[in-house]
Amino acid sequence: MPDWIQIIIRAFSLLIILFFFTKWLGMKQLSQLNIFEYITGIVLGGIVAIHVSTLDSPIHFALISMFIWFIFPYLVELISLKSKAFRNFTQGKSRVVIQNGKIMEDNLKKEHYSTDDLLESLRERNIFKVADVEFAVLEPTGKLNVLPKRENRPITAKDLALKLAPDREPQTVIMDGKPLLEPLANISLNPTWLETELEKMNVSIENVFLGQVDSDGQLTVDLYDDTLAVPSPSQKPLLLATMNKCQADLELFGLATNNEMSKQMYQRNSEKLQKAIDYISPYLR
Amino acid sequence: MMTVGSQVKTCYASIKNIEATLGILANQTNEVDARNAYRETQEMITEIKNDLEKQVLTLAREEPQYNQ
Structure with missing residues (x-):
């Protein structure tokens, strides 16, 4: 057998083996690997590289060494x-480097982490002042995770005591001009519904590059033709506007009428409508 | 000129519109919380609608020119 055919066979077979080994070793990203997993990966690659191009070494040597370097990390x-x-031993533990806003110098030293390293990692998180940090942990992967002090954290809806309507993940129902039936069924809708919605928007399905439905059943589309304007869903804002208008009308009627009974009726209902608006408006935003 | 009767009647129609839209939204959503919220609001709106309906009838009787 000529050498070049041997090299092709070796390359293909080892490539396939390497593919499955890395698949079985897990889905971690390169940046999440600890030093041991990192070295394992390099060694596996090295073994393949050597045995693909060196024909003096028999192929089963490659298989044996690759198997060992696979089964051990596995x-x-x-x-x-x-x-x-065992996990603490093999993967290392995360170490607290800032606690209650104070730097733990001893822990930094144990991890061979210099003050400059700490400042650099903080700057990566957009923190330039150590005093802004409440708590920071050095992970086994070498990443620094930081909890800023309460006043330096971004404001959330919870901080503002805002009531927000819960929502689910949107479903992609049109891709490349074709309806996707499974996601549609997931939100208990059917292709007829989709056709009606598209007709309302005055677009044909062939022209839709991507279409998504949110948990409230509102369809948003992106068209191939970017010069066409697509109406954004208007049902909910329109409803809120109508409710506000009616509330104002009822208040006006109440002020305008001289009949005491009618006045009370208008006022009562205007208050009731205001209550309904306050209740439902988080869902309509 | 819009008489009070026709103004109230317009408002009554808007309220009916709100009620129906809430019904549509309640049926469209697949979020249980949202559906309940829409339904509850719809019930509140229905009460308002019933009150207004009576008022529309009363006004129609008081403003005979409006009926012609």
Whole structure:
């Protein structure tokens, strides 16, 4: 067998083996790997590289060494999943470097983390003043995770005591001009509904690049033809506007009438409508 | 000129519109919380609608020119 055919066979078979090994070793990203997993990956790649191009070494040498470098990290990972103590040993523990706004110098030293490293990592998180930090942890991967002090954290709806309507993930129902039946069924809608909605928007499905439905059943589309204007969903804002108008009308009627009974009726209902608006408006935004 | 009767009647129609839209929204959503909220609001609106309906009838009787 000529050498070049051998190289092709080796390259293909080792490539396939390597593909499955990396698949079985897990879905972690490169940046999440600890040093041991990182080295394992490099060694596996090295073994493949050497044996693909060096024909003097028999192919089963490659298989044996690759198998060992695969099965060992695999077992380590398997045991790590089961035992916390083992996990601490193999993957390392996260270490607190700032607590209650104070830097833990001893912990920094243990991790060989210099003050400059700490400042750099903080700057990466857009924090330029150590005094703004309440708590910071150095993860085994070398990443620094920071909890800023309460007043330096971004405002959330909870901080503002805002009532927000819950929502679910939107479903993609049109892709490349074709309806997707499964996501449609997930939100208990059918293609006829989709056709009606598209007709309301005055667009044909062939012209739709992407269409999504939110948990309130509102359809938004992106068209191939970007010069066409697509109406955004107007049902909910329109409803809120109508409710506000009616509320104002009822108040006006109440002021205008001389009949005491009618006056009371208008006032009562205007208050009731205001209550309904306050109640439903989070859902209509 | 819009008489009081026709103004109230317009408002009554808007209220009916609100009631119906809330019904549509309640049927469209697949979020249980949202559906209940829409339904509850719809019930409140229905009460207002019933009150207004009576008022529309009363006004129609008081403003005979409006009926012609």
